Amino acid sequence: MRLTVLGCSGSVNGPGAPCSGYLLQADGHDPVLVDCGHGVFGELLQHANPSKVAVLLSHLHADHCLDLPAMLVWRRWAPAKATERSMLCGPPGTALRIGAAASEYPGEIDDITDTYDVHEWADRRVVTVNGLIVEPFKVCHPPATFGLRITGPEGEVFVYSGDTGYHDVVVELAHKADLFLCEASWTHDPAVRPPDMHLSGVEAGDLAMRARVRSLAITHIVPWVEAEAILDEASGVYKGPLQLVHQGQVIEIRPPFSTDTPAAGVEYTV
Template sequence: MRLTVLGCSGSVGAPGAACSGYLLSTAGHRPVLLDCGPGVLGELQRYAEPIDVDVVLSHLHADHCLDVPAMLVWRRYAPRPATERAVLYGPPGTALRLGAASAEIPGDIDDISDTFDTQEWQHGSEVSIGGLEFLPMQVNHPPQTFGLRITGPQDQVIAYSGDTAMCDEVVDLAQGADIFLCEATWSHAPDERPPNLHLSGYEAGQIATKAGVRSLALTHVAPWSDAETILAEARSTFSGPVDLVRAGQVFDLTA
C-alpha cells in the first residue's frame, strides 16, 4: 500500500506547489486519486495515466476538486481516451458541482456520466475501491466534508482528516492509524486564523495523541503560514514521528 503526495498546499496553490492531491496504490488494482485540487492533474502524470485512476473527494472546495474538469478533458479527448467510466466518490452534489465547473456555457451543467460513475459518500458506510476499504466520516468543515479511514489489504491504515476543525469524528477515524495525514493550515495563534474552520499544528498533534496513531503527516499548510512553527506545534503535543509532507513524498505501508 503506497501513498504518494501529489500536492499539499493549503487553501490555494503556491509557487511550484499543487493543491491537495494524493495517489493511493496497491498491487493488482487501479490507483485511487484522493482529492484533485488545482495543479494535481499535472503531477499525477508523473506516476499514472490519468484515464487509469479512480477518484475520491473529501469535499467540494475548489482547492480539493477543481482539477477534475481538466481530467474530464483528458479522459474524453486524449489520443487514448477512456473506454469505460471511472469511479468517482464525493459528497452529495458532486456531479452537479463538477458539471457546473466543466460546462462550456455559464449556467449549463456538463453531464459527466459519460466518463465518471459518480457515487456519494454516506457517513459511516464503508466502500471498496482499488483494493482498499474507505470509511467516510463527516467532519467539522463547510461545505459537507468527509474525513476518510483507508484500510489496505494487509490491514494497514491511513487516516485522512480532510479539511476540518476540532471534532470527535476526526479522532475516531484516526484511531490507531499507521499514518495520520492531517491538515494543519495555520499556527495556533488566535489572531492568525478564523475559528472553527481548520486545524493548527498544535491541534493536529493533540488529535494524533488522543487517537494513538503511529505517525503524523502534516499537510494543507497555507502558503502564508509558517510551516516550521506549525511543525514545532505538532511536535509539542505529539511524541511520535511527525512529517511535514512535500510533493513527491512517498509513504510505503507494509503489514
C-alpha cells in the same frame, strides 16, 4: 499501500506547489486519487494513466476538486482515452459541482456520467474501490466534508483528515491509524485562526495523540504561514513519528504487524 503526494498546499496553490492531491495505490490494483485541487492533474500525469484512476473527493472547495475538469478532457479526448467509467466518490452534489465547472456554457451542467460512475458519501457507509476499503467520516468544515479512513489489502490503515476543525469525530476517524495525514493550516495563534474551519499544529498533534496513531504527517499548510512553526507546535504534543509532507514524496504505508521498521510510514522522494 503506497502514497504519492502530488500536491499539499493549503487553500491556494503557489509557484510549483499544487493544492491537495494524493495518489494511493495497493499492489496489483489501479490507483486512487484522493482530492484533485489546482495543479494536481499535471502532477498526476507523471505517475499514472488518468484513464485508470478512481477519484475520492473529501469536499467541494476549489482547492480540493477543481482540477478534475482537466481530467475529464483527458479521459474524453486524449489518444488513449478512457473506454470504461471510473469511480468518482464525493459529497452530495459532486456531479453538479464538477459538471458546472466543466460545462462550456454558463448556467449549464456538463453530464460527467459518461466518464465517471458517481457515488455520494454517506457518513460511515463503506465503499470498496481498487482494492481499498474506504470509510467516510463527516468532519467539521464547511461545506459537507468527509475525512477518509482507508484500509489496504494487508490491514494497513491510512487516514486522511480532509479539511476539518477540532472535533472528537477526528479521534474516531484516525483511531490507531498506521499513517494519519492531517491538515494543519496555521498556528495556534487565535488572531489568525478562525474557529471550526482548520486545525493548528497544536490541535493536529493533540488529535493524533488522542487517536493513538502510529505516524503523523502534516499537510495543507497555507503558503503565508511558516511551516516549521506548525511542525514545532505538533511536535510539542505528539510524541510519535512526525513529518511535514512535501510534493513528490512517496510513503510506503505498512501494516501494524510489520517487523522491519518501528514506524508505519517509510518515505522516499522521486
